[in-house]
Amino acid sequence: MIMRPGQQLLLPANPGFIWFSLFAALAFNMLLNMGLFGRAAWVPDLLAVVLVFWSVHQPLRIGVGVAFTFGLTMDVHQGALLGQHALAYTALGFLAISMHRRLLWFSVPNQAVQVLPLFVAAHVLEFLVRMAAGGTFPGLPYLLAPIIEAALWPVVSVLLLAPQRRAPNPDDNRPL
Incomplete structure (x- = not known):
């Protein structure tokens, strides 16, 4: 793959770190749902991010099946309609994998703008499933969640790519 000018060559992603970050996001999501805010409509879905x-970064390792499994886990945790989060996460995974080559050509702030429609689509899909099952309207603050998730994209990118940015054997004479 041809790299953009100024883009740093990254080390391969450690599978243990990938799974640790996914389970940490799941745990943090669960804490947010039980904690201070409860199930506030505007709280971002960190696991989705x-x-x-x-x-986007590891489409061969993390795909639609992983997204579906984590979605079922969130459904069970929240006591939501079984399959609501699973459907939204599966759609997110599919859309992210389908646009991953194009997305990586953008800078990180532009990537945040590009993933905003994905998060909006996932929230609309969850909303439609909830409404079809006879749920209540969550209110206008529900529209803030995808915007906050897109705003978190640069932070998540910096944090999750940090272990790959280090040199395998640091040396003063090596430019990588």
Whole structure:
């Protein structure tokens, strides 16, 4: 793959780190749902952000099946309609994998703008499933969640790519 000018060559992603970050995002999501905010409509879905990130950067390791499994886990945790999050995460994973080659050509702030429609689509899909099952309207703050998730994209990119940016054997004479 041809790299953009100024783009740093990254080390391969450690599979243990990928899974650790996914389970940490799952745990943090669960804490956010039980914690101070409860199930506030505007709270971002951090697991969705991390799933999209790894689906874009490691599409052969993290795919639709992983997204579906984590979605079922979130459904069970929240006591939501079984398959609501699974459907949204599966759609997110599919869309992220389908656009991963194009997305990586953009800078990180532009990537955040590019993934915003993915997060909006996932929230609309969850909303439609919830409404079809007879749920209540979550209110206008529900529209803030995808915007906050897209705003978190640069932070997540820096944090999750940090282990890959280090040199395998640091040397003062090596430019990589």
